Amino acid sequence: xxxxxxxxxxxxxxxxxxxxxxxxxxxxxxxxxxxxxxxxxxxxxxxxxxxxxxxxxxxxxxxxxxxxxxxxxxxxxxxxxxxxxxxxxxxxxxxxxxxxxxxxxxxxxxxxxxxxxxxxxxxxxxxxxxxxxxxxxxxxxxxxxxxxxxxxxxxxxxxxxxxxxxxxxxxxxxxxxxxxxxxxxxxxxxxxxxxxxxxxxxxxxxxxxxxxxxxxxxxxxxxxxxxxxxxxxxxxxxxxxxxxxxxxxxxxxxxxxxxxxxxxxxxxxxxxxxxxxxxxxxxxxxxxxxxxxxxxxxxxxxxxxxxxxxxxxxxxxxxxxxxxxxxxxxxxxxxxxxxxxxxxxxxxxxxxxxxxxxxxxxxxxxxxxxxxxxxxxxxxx
Numbered sequence: 358x359x360x361x362x363x364x365x366x367x368x369x370x371x372x373x374x375x376x377x378x379x380x381x382x383x384x385x386x387x388x389x390x391x392x393x394x395x396x397x398x399x400x401x402x403x404x405x406x407x408x409x410x411x412x413x414x415x416x417x418x419x420x421x422x423x424x425x426x427x428x429x430x431x432x433x434x435x436x437x438x439x440x441x442x443x444x445x446x447x448x449x450x451x452x453x454x455x456x457x458x459x460x461x462x463x464x465x466x467x468x469x470x471x472x473x474x475x476x477x478x479x480x481x482x483x484x485x486x487x488x489x490x491x492x493x494x495x496x497x498x499x500x501x502x503x504x505x506x507x508x509x510x511x512x513x514x515x516x517x518x519x520x521x522x523x524x525x526x527x528x529x530x531x532x533x534x535x536x537x538x539x540x541x542x543x544x545x546x547x548x549x550x551x552x553x554x555x556x557x558x559x560x561x562x563x564x565x566x567x568x569x570x571x572x573x574x575x576x577x578x579x580x581x582x583x584x585x586x587x588x589x590x591x592x593x594x595x596x597x598x599x600x601x602x603x604x605x606x607x608x609x610x611x612x613x614x615x616x617x618x619x620x621x622x623x624x625x626x627x628x629x630x631x632x633x634x635x636x637x638x639x640x641x642x643x644x645x646x647x648x649x650x651x652x653x654x655x656x657x658x659x660x661x662x663x664x665x666x667x668x669x670x671x672x673x674x675x676x677x678x679x680x681x682x683x684x685x686x687x688x689x690x691x692x693x694x695x696x697x698x699x700x701x702x703x704x705x706x707x708x709x710x711x712x713x714x715x716x717x718x719x720x721x722x723x724x725x726x727x728x729x730x731x732x733x734x735x736x737x738x
Contacts, residue, residue: 375708447501451602
């Protein structure tokens, strides 16, 4: 015997918890299945803090989705009483001829976002925890800040449950198939059927999406928390979140919050493609040494003793943009995957879009950038 639902969400992390919430909010009989705990530290939606910003250097097309995300996070806060979104201001900085600062400024201008353009020297004077090169250029957005990812997931899950959704943790999905009656989802505990399925399984999504498997590449990521030697410089009211482009790499970071230390990391770390089930989870000495060298150069008063190191996963697409669409070659499966290290801020709105697509096959949000068929047949081999 198999249980029947209107919708099944495979993977209840940042995106899946939001999708389950929106489906349940619309009265849909929803099951969410998560192979790990809720929340957990095995994927991409943990680590205490996640940046949120309205201006998007990646592409101005993200801005409307970012604005909707802010709205939905505030609504979720009001509904659940949890503090999820913290405004600190944010810095997008790098060489004047680089990508981050010029593209961030262009995005802000295109969408009339409140911002200020500063030199590196002006950033360092205003925010003493920083020591970026004086000739770097920076875009300061006063409404940037951070989300608390674990609390965001808990809030979405509890709100979904309050609306009738069933959420099951520590149950591993082994197959997502279609038949004449809709979708069949098999797990290590049973079989479930539904009219529609939403796959939001992070680095494991490729197991259920063979047509996208080689487009979803898991990469090992390492985060560091170092204890500042001048802690007040790294408090949320004195230290904006940042994205910093150096001559060769990009880093991101946060003020002190909730746990000891100033948190930062390098995008894609060492570019180490991994099997998420076999990834080295324990941080290595070379991970710490690389990150510490960056902090000592650009945040010297933040580069005190190591407090914590943690691994997580990016799941990258070839162009660094998301996949939020109907799954190729499937009639009743919707996918949210390939968030390429910059997706969590959008989870509230992506969950809404996924619910739209699963129920109606369309959405009023601007998501053409995330089409699943944009890669064509050229595999780049």
